[in-house]
Structure formats: structure tokens, C-alpha cells
Amino acid sequence: MALRKILTQGDEQLAKRSRKVEKFDDRLHTLIDDMRETLENSGGVGLAAPQVGALRRVVVLLDVNKDPEEMVELVNPEVIEKRGEERRIEGCLSVPGVYGYVTRPTWAKIRAQDRNGNWFEREGEGMVAQCFCHETEHLDGHLFTERVEEYVDIEQLQADEAEEAE
Numbered sequence: 001m002a003l004r005k006i007l008t009q010g011d012e013q014l015a016k017r018s019r020k021v022e023k024f025d026d027r028l029h030t031l032i033d034d035m036r037e038t039l040e041n042s043g044g045v046g047l048a049a050p051q052v053g054a055l056r057r058v059v060v061l062l063d064v065n066k067d068p069e070e071m072v073e074l075v076n077p078e079v080i081e082k083r084g085e086e087r088r089i090e091g092c093l094s095v096p097g098v099y100g101y102v103t104r105p106t107w108a109k110i111r112a113q114d115r116n117g118n119w120f121e122r123e124g125e126g127m128v129a130q131c132f133c134h135e136t137e138h139l140d141g142h143l144f145t146e147r148v149e150e151y152v153d154i155e156q157l158q159a160d161e162a163e164e165a166e
């Protein structure tokens with residue numbers, strides 16, 4: 001396994017549409033393993049293959065609701081059902097230090113293949129539904145900044161919250 005470099009906003013790879021995965025071979029498995037290691041090392045909750053310069057429809061993410069240690073691998077993922085709406089603060093490993101409010105579904109269902117090509121479905125609420133949407137949008141060349149309704153100063157927000165908690 002190897003850590004891969006995370007591309008940042010402005011890199012043209014991030015604006016391209018990723019290709020569907022057709023071969024579930026060693027090359028794919030190496031990419032997924034590298035993405036797992038890269039995500040783990042980053043402290044983030046989700047990573048899409050174009051963020052490491054591989055234009056293939058692959059995502060790894062943490063299901064923080066079920067088991068924050070479990071990394072979910074999604075090949076050719078598609079959000080097939082959404083319910084509700086909520087405004088949530090969002091960020092992205094490819095846009096370091098930038099956070100903003102985005103409207104996302106409160107619940108979403110995703111359909112994807114595993115690393116061997118088997119189809120499955122998975123549901124997520126809150127931050128996980130948000131992550132399903134955010135990561136699949138990367139595969140179509142979109143960044144969350146296109147959806148931000150209001151940017152937030154995360155340091156100020158944390159300071160306010162700390163003050164409120166006192």
C-alpha cells in the first residue's frame with residue numbers, strides 16, 4: 001500500500017468526469033487499498049478516486065453512524081434515493097481550510113459494487129447521507145464549493161461553541 005497525493009482545487013483532474021470501473025482486478029484493488037490508507041492518514045471521512053488523480057468511479061468513506069472504524073468501499077456508486085433536507089457544514093480534503101453550509105438530504109440510499117463486482121445497497125443518515133452525495137459528485141467533476149450557500153469561519157465557530165459550553 002502507498003499514500004497518494006491529494007489534489008487540491010484548481011487541479012483540472014478534479015473537474016473531469018470519472019470512468020465507470022469495468023475490471024475488478026489487482027489494479028483496482030491496489031487503488032482502493034491506497035485510497036484507504038490515504039483517507040486514514042488524512043483525518044477525513046471520505047475520498048473519491050479523482051482526488052488522488054485516478055479518474056475512475058471509486059469512493060472510500062467512513063460510516064460514522066454505524067462503525068467509525070469501518071471503511072466502506074464503493075465502486076460505481078449511485079445515489080438512488082434521497083429523503084428530507086438539512087443544512088450542514090461541509091468541507092473537503094481537496095479544498096483545505098474551507099467550510100460552508102450546504103443543503104443535503106437527511107437520508108440517502110446508495111447502490112454500488114464492491115471490489116469484486118458484487119452489487120449492494122447501503123443507507124445512510126445525516127453526515128453519512130451527506131458524504132454519499134459529496135463523494136459521488138466528485139466522480140462527476142464537482143466540488144462542494146459549487147453548492148455552498150454560506151461560508152463559515154470554522155475557527156470562529158469552534159470558539160463560539162466552546163464559549164457556549166462553558
Ligand code: NI
Pocket residue numbers: 091092093094134135138
Ligand atoms: Ni471532497
